[in-house]
Amino acid sequence: MGSVMLEIKDLWVEIEGRSILKGVNLVVGEGEVHILFGPNGSGKSTLLSSVSGLPGYRIVKGSIRFRGERIDGFRPDEIAKRGVGLAFQRPPAIKGVKLDTFIQAIANVSDCAPLYRELELDYLKDRDLNAGFSGGELKRSEMLKVAVQAPELVMLDEPESGVDLEHIAVISGAINKLLEKDSPCSDRSRSGLIITHTGYILDYVKADRGHVFIGGRIVCTDDPLEIFHEIQKRGYEGCVHRLGQQTIGDVS
């Protein structure tokens, strides 16, 4: 078993005084890919935002460790610099900043051209960042962003929502490449934490673990395909009844 990439312990987070995360425990090992399922508003995006250190997410209790180092309380750029990348569910538009200006400014890879090509984004290079991008274009450009950052921990917030079937294959291809899914497990150094509702991503990306998020905490952990099928059949609560409730601390 490889070393631990991300370790979240009893994490409580408030937004504007309202408690959103209520004791999240999660461990993602090096080379592993985890999937987060859960109903709207259950706190999935809040969890990823908290890991990235975005302002407005007040951590009132618990800890977040990245490769052993406590990163809760760090600024977003400090966390990103350590190797954490987040593809936003809804990235903001930034007027006057061209997609390519942004990509070149953040790239840690030497050549972005192949990634542009792979994600079919060349034609958006000179457009203002996220401004007027279609739903699918937004998801592809977020994927490009994370791919050029080449972070060790790849967090993707609904990377395939609103994306047509052909482009889901394109995005999944990029995810697999980034996560080195073609290499044997022991050679992989990147880990993934992916939120999905549709489950399409599971057809392409081999994930190691799935978690069901309800009411601000992880209530069940199992094989991701198993979880997805149970959710399809019985809904989130039903799935939890069937697969059994996770108790706090039972995370690894």
Next chain:
Amino acid sequence: MSNRVQLTLEERKGLERVGYDEQQERSGTFLAADHRVLEAKPFSDQVEILPVALAIREYDWVHDLVFGLVDPDKDEYTRMVKKQMEPLGYFIRVKEGQEVILPLQTCFYIRTDQTTQMTHNIIVAEPGSTLHLISGCVADAHVDKGRHLGVTEYYIGEGATVTTTMIHSWGPNVTVYPRAAAHVKKGGRFISNYVVMSPVKHIQMAPEAVVEEGGLAEFYSIVYAPEGSSLDIGGTIRLKGEQARCEIVSRVVSDGGKVITRGCIVGEVDGVQGTMACNGLLVNPRGSIHAIPELEGKSPLVLLSHEASVGMISQDELSYLMASGLSEERARELIIQGFLDVRIKGLPEALHKTIAEMIKKAKAGEAV
């Protein structure tokens, strides 16, 4: 082509920052330092450039153009300009149908401390002609106190196009009162870009354009105001002929400076159209931006609109950029640059690039 004029290397660098660049291809050049014309030279037979005093002597009709558009009794500054024995400035003419592709550069330079520079410029674009002007204004770094008062009158003939890009780099101790007016005849186009990226003690100006049938006027201002700068800038456009159109766009970043941005569009007859967008970004709590957009319709079938906004850098945008690994400083820089990156319509691509380059240079030279 270098060393046409006796300037130190330091001075040349300062002038380059406002677009006066001896290395670049231009259709002509004009340079005045303090109270003296150092250079007035066309590089193409399509344009004529003369010191305005000389043009008045040479052509009897030029006399009538002097204060033909700007009221000499408008204020104390125009009165001071009027009282000059011999006006300092340029006369530029493009003959009928001539399309001058390369920009023509002009520059007013305050070289000596305690100077009050008074200028009067006349631009004549004959019917069907095209002219692109780059006008720089700069003061020497050693100038402790200076003043620039200028009258500029643009005569734009039928179907003619004049674009003018004015870049100011005055310094924290200079006060500036330009007074400009344009008359755009039938089907003519006047595009005026105004760029201030460096400190200035005080600028107050509001050019006016009158647009006849089917004509177009566009005013763009791009302003970065550091602490200590005070600017009151704006413009008035009167749409006087049917189908006349206009646009006023201002983008102001206040990094501690005090800025008033005005815009006024008057629709005098039916069938005219005008839009205005004044956007301000406050990046420093000591600064202020006061946007005053005005629309006046004098006929029922005019179509005038404006949008205005003043706000801070969006926290969402900032943290989005930072979450991709950019420092807060770099993220702010990107957002501010993007905010100021106004795509000016109707300019040739080469000139667009030149202006973008100039804005970058002007920004780089901004005092700390």
